[in-house]
Amino acid sequence: MERGYWIRSKPVYTSLMWQEKATSHLVVAQGSGGMAVLKIFQQMHPKQPITVLYAPSSDSIVDYASTLKKVVPEGLQLFDSVQEMLTTLKEILPTMYMGMRVYVAGSEGFIWTIAESAKEFGIEDIDMIKELTGTLARSIYCVHCKAITHNITTNIGKCAGCERMLFVRDHFSRRLGAYMGLMVDAESPGQLPEIEEIYP
Numbered sequence: 001m002e003r004g005y006w007i008r009s010k011p012v013y014t015s016l017m018w019q020e021k022a023t024s025h026l027v028v029a030q031g032s033g034g035m036a037v038l039k040i041f042q043q044m045h046p047k048q049p050i051t052v053l054y055a056p057s058s059d060s061i062v063d064y065a066s067t068l069k070k071v072v073p074e075g076l077q078l079f080d081s082v083q084e085m086l087t088t089l090k091e092i093l094p095t096m097y098m099g100m101r102v103y104v105a106g107s108e109g110f111i112w113t114i115a116e117s118a119k120e121f122g123i124e125d126i127d128m129i130k131e132l133t134g135t136l137a138r139s140i141y142c143v144h145c146k147a148i149t150h151n152i153t154t155n156i157g158k159c160a161g162c163e164r165m166l167f168v169r170d171h172f173s174r175r176l177g178a179y180m181g182l183m184v185d186a187e188s189p190g191q192l193p194e195i196e197e198i199y200p
Contacts, residue, residue, distance in 0.1 A: 009172045013111075013132040016040040016103045023099030024049040028089065028114050030082055031057025032134035033105030034064025040103065041071050053089060055079040057107065057134070082110065086117055093121040105131040109139050109150055112177025125174055136199040140168050140181035148178050153199045156184050156192060165192055168199075 016036050018025065025046055029037045034054055052072050056063040065078050079085040102123060104114045111132065115125040137151045140159075147161025152168055159166050159181065166181030173180065185191050 019101040022101035027052045030106035030110045036105035139178040141178040
């Protein structure tokens with residue numbers, strides 16, 4: 001229904017690329033986002049200070065930690081979990097100066113978790129360079145019970161809160177880091193359209 005139309009709220013992701021006029025660089029990645037970090041270091045090694053934070057992902061087949069150790073010259077910090085990384089991120093951000101650029105690579109859920117944390121320190125998501133890697137699975141926000149359900153790969157998904165079957169829309173909330181989900185069988189309970197995997 002919404003495919004083929006440009007949705008203003010839907011995030012647009014790019015490939016990571018160094019911002020040469022930055023005073024420093026903060027690169028944050030998870031799981032398959034490690035490949036995006038390796039690619040950005042193939043472009044060049046900036047002269048400005050670089051900090052790289054990386055955590056593996058249970059969804060990713062490859063852990064890039066050992067390769068990143070060989071490629072990142074200095075400033076690499078490795079974590080066992082995203083939660084550990086977030087704690088360190090919130091310690092690092094207050095020490096950074098004007099002109100720092102933030103680069104984020106990983107799953108969509110991860111990207112918006114980092115964006116939400118950075119926002120606490122005055123960094124808007126529009127100022128972050130974001131690369132989506134790995135799965136296209138979506139987080140959906142149930143407009144009925146307000147719960148957020150993660151890792152939905154189909155056009156219709158079950159809400160983790162109220163268990164309604166929700167149609168996954170393309171309208172995205174940056175504040176929530178999730179797509180809107182509406183009850184798909186409100187008018188005809190139990191009658192569901194075909195469920196298709198469209199966000200592998």
